[in-house]
Amino acid sequence: MSTIILNGSPKGKNGNSEIFIKQFLKGMKTPCEVKCISKENPSTLAEYVKGFDTIILALPLYIHSMPGVTMRFIEHLEPAETSENKSIGFILQGGFPESCQYKYVERYFGSLSKELNRNYLGTVIKGNSANIHGMPSFMKRKLFTVLESLGEIYERTHTFDKAIIESLKRPYEFSGFDLKIMKFVTKIGLVNSMWNKSLKQNGAFDKNLDKPFLQKN
Ligand SMILES: Cc1cc2nc3c(=O)[nH]c(=O)nc-3n(C[C@H](O)[C@H](O)[C@H](O)COP(=O)(O)O)c2cc1C
Structure with missing residues (x-):
């Protein structure tokens, strides 16, 4: 096959x-x-x-x-x-x-x-x-x-x-203890650290809240 x-x-x-x-x-x-x-x-x-x-x-x-x-x-x-x-x-x-x-x-x-x-x-x-x-x-x-x-x-x-x-x-x-850990890690910003690093490396961090598809009036 x-x-x-x-x-x-x-x-x-x-x-x-x-x-x-x-x-x-x-x-x-x-x-x-x-x-x-x-x-x-x-x-x-x-x-x-x-x-x-x-x-x-x-x-x-x-x-x-x-x-x-x-x-x-x-x-x-x-x-x-x-x-x-x-x-x-x-x-x-x-x-x-x-x-x-x-x-x-x-x-x-x-x-x-x-x-x-x-x-x-x-x-x-x-x-x-x-x-x-x-x-x-x-x-x-x-x-x-x-x-x-x-x-x-x-x-x-x-x-x-x-x-x-x-x-x-x-x-x-996630549930129980794992969920608590995840909530903690999210709160201290660790979850976003990898994304932020990548955005910074590509000079795009300042644009992370941009909405390019939103129509401008
Ligand atoms: C633009 C973008 C959007 C992503 N969206 C998701 C997502 O919605 N859910 C998820 O689990 N991972 C998401 N990821 C992470 C990718 O799925 C992950 O890095 C994956 O291993 C990439 O595989 P590849 O290197 O074969 O493209 C996203 C990554 C990028 C760059």
Whole structure:
């Protein structure tokens, strides 16, 4: 069965989605083809992926949704003529740690699979991943091992392992002590420190309250 992995991040090979893809491929004995949506013509790519039994879309959550380049590509996809041996699965990662934040996109992926007449492998969701590129190895070792197993099991069974999906999804929502910690960390400004640093590095900190789409009268 042929598989193609599509990287749905606008950052392409320089992003965190690529790190997820690499770990998934590490688990496969025969790694499959990977293409970056942002580097391709959406209609040509949609035509190309038709020939594959399985499409795996690995992407980040941007503004509670999917990146524009991915959305534009999806609009070019056509339903498979028959669902026999045709599947689609999603690997979704982002900065928000609670997986409840990803549920709307997850639901959409479920309906999209039906629309495309492809069997739904499921959506792997992993929050708290915005810093993954800069994390020391010991902090990401466990996640990397799990992603490798996901790839290994996928190659063997053509399914996404349900136990892995469940484990990566945690926490769904903060509660109890974790919630108290989060509230404290938010109050002292630690949650925003990473965003503010990035805004400052790009000379955009002073514009962080700009509303460029608001009509000026
Ligand atoms: C413009 C922008 C918007 C983002 N919006 C969200 C969001 O709504 N939810 C979330 O969990 N993470 C959000 N993030 C964090 C990214 O999902 C996270 O950094 C991810 O790992 C980026 O993956 P990539 O490097 O493959 O693009 C956002 C990041 C950027 C730059």
